[in-house]
């Protein structure tokens with residue numbers, strides 16, 4: 017056997033220990049299944065009640081009563097079914113345990129090439145200093161530097177970002193060896209220095225590195241602030257800067273490609289290959305957002321280093337654990353189970369979340385429970401960042417098809433030829449964006465791409481090492497969060513309606529558990545409509561004195577009471593198990609309510625409009641920095657409104673509607689004092705009351721606060737007018 021052929025086979029021939037194990041949690045799961053069965057029993061009981069008992073309204077309005085009955089019946093069928101669907105996420109959770117020491121024993125430093133792709137899109141929203149910290153953190157991964165390459169894709173086509181990367185390439189010569197010598201963690205210089213603010217270890221060397229970093233950071237920040245690259249740098253990195261035409265703009269420029277560090281041929285390099293790429297953009301050609309830039313990166317890198325594996329990161333997600341690449345390879349290089357796994361996804365974690373997670377950004381339960389559940393059903397979704405792929409699979413290889421020999425790049429390609437691969441017309445009339453690379457046309461290019469890979473027979477794996485692998489920036493205000501969620505819900509719903517729908521296309525290709533798992537997210541947008549109807553109906557009927565649920569003393573009430581209490585108690589318990597706080601849970605419930613009654617509603621409408629061809633989808637990039645005052649309020653967990661937005665009008669109107677109806681009902685209860693209302697409409701009281709309680713920060717923002725982050729007056733006025741009109745209409749109906 018020649019050296020080339022056994023390149024990636026373990027050194028210890030004969031006994032190939034598995035590089036990872038998959039663990040199933042049995043005890044807890046059985047308890048959960050019993051619990052779930054009890055809830056399901058009660059849901060059926062509720063359905064039976066609805067089918068058999070009509071809503072009680074005085075006889076002369078039977079038409080109206082029938083209508084309400086029909087609405088409640090359909091809502092409860094929907095909620096019940098959706099509840100059944102989401103059980104798939106908890107039915108069969110698994111976790112994975114990797115053995116990095118075995119990997120080292122078998123492969124030594126003869127690891128396959130790994131290309132890291134970092135995407136950035138705008139030097140203002142995504143500050144270059146943050147971006148290069150991400151780049152530096154992965155450049156210092158615990159991985160042989162001659163096998164590692166880091167590519168930065170700059171969709172902003174910004175000289176500032178290029179300048180920052182050039183500076184970082186210099187600094188990396190000090191930073192990477194320093195990290196390895198002193199086994200530093202985390203390896204993003206900014207994160208490391210801030211975590212070590214009081215007392216640096218290995219003092220002298222660290223102080224020197226810290227000083228160098230501060231100088232570099234100051235230069236980059238000054239340039240960013242002045243929006244001007246210093247003259248010396250222009251001379252020093254002339255090769256790169258000369259590629260910018262004088263009239264280049266963010267949306268209109270040629271391809272810019274610069275290899276800043278070339279570590280390909282030299283085995284003794286200390287710094288991995290570093291490449292800057294800004295693909296060509298022209299106003300008349302659609303650039304397909306992040307999917308477009310990823311595909312350009314895949315093609316360009318194939319002519320430079322052609323890593324067998326690819327790690328994809330958003331520009332704010334730095335590596336927090338230098339072992340992550342080895343962990344991922346334990347799965348991807350495993351000889352048995354690993355062979356069927358196409359990608360390894362790490363959770364999205366954030367370092368800027370406040371104690372009680374005001375905006376529910378951590379998505380604690382999704383990351384700690386649901387993704388493990390998906391993993392048991394065939395694999396987690398690809399969520400766009402913190403994910404290791406096999407290059408040939410992302411380029412279209414089906415499961416079961418023999419892997420081609422991965423050859424080393426022999427001749428060095430001409431830069432002009434490589435640049436052609438990033439032209440704005442390259443993928444027109446090609447399979448790129450369809451069968452190859454990331455898919456185009458969907459706001460969640462990541463999820464649809466991962467689904468398509470799974471439908472080609474592959475599995476995926478979810479890894480949650482104790483020390484978080486990657487850490488990024490979560491949105492720090494309500495509006496940004498809602499906009500992000502609107503994009504996600506819209507994208508997921510589009511997948512459901514697309515040719516890759518998990519329901520139609522996935523049929524027979526992926527398991528039922530995974531189909532249902534995808535549906536949980538794909539149904540976010542449409543399931544917002546029933547919730548909206550439900551919350552409006554419960555409070556308006558409370559105002560009008562129409563009971564929607566059985567009397568509290570009747571036995572029909574049992575399933576309603578049980579489901580309400582059990583589902584919420586379970587959700588709280590799960591949240592606490594995942595390490596959250598009670599206030600954190602309460603905040604998260606509020607955020608789910610807000611997402612469902614604003615982002616998801618708009619995501620639903622956007623999708624329908626797009627299907628009808630009325631509108632085009634956009635990609636609003638999430639801001640990664642906040643202005644000072646707003647940042648202070650965020651630290652204090654004061655909710656930030658501040659902007660005029662139709663989503664806020666919707667939230668405000670609902671909040672006010674609940675407040676008015678609840679106030680009216682309480683007044684009536686106090687005037688008549690017989691408690692009859694409470695007995696017939698107990699559950700409505702409780703639901704509306706809880707809605708009022710959970711909306712407290714909203715009322716504060718609308719009525720009590722004076723700072724800049726309060727709700728704009730116009731939104732408050734509109735909301736009050738809409739809510740009052742609705743109440744008046746109902747009262748006179």
Ligand SMILES: O=c1ccn([C@@H]2O[C@H](COP(=O)(O)OP(=O)(O)O[C@H]3O[C@H](CO)[C@@H](O)[C@H](O)[C@H]3O)[C@@H](O)[C@H]2O)c(=O)[nH]1
Pocket residue numbers: 135136137138142171304305306309329330331332399400401459460461462500503504507635636637638639
């Ligand atoms: O035209 C674009 C738009 C965005 N990006 C990059 O895409 C990443 C994600 O954008 P961000 O605004 O941070 O969106 P998020 O909602 O935080 O991102 C999540 O959701 C996206 C899909 O909606 C995925 O692409 C991301 O990987 C995933 O982290 C960032 O690095 C951007 O620089 C581009 O490269 N080109």
Ligand SMILES: [Mn+2]
Pocket residue numbers: 330332489638
């Ligand atoms: Mn982001």
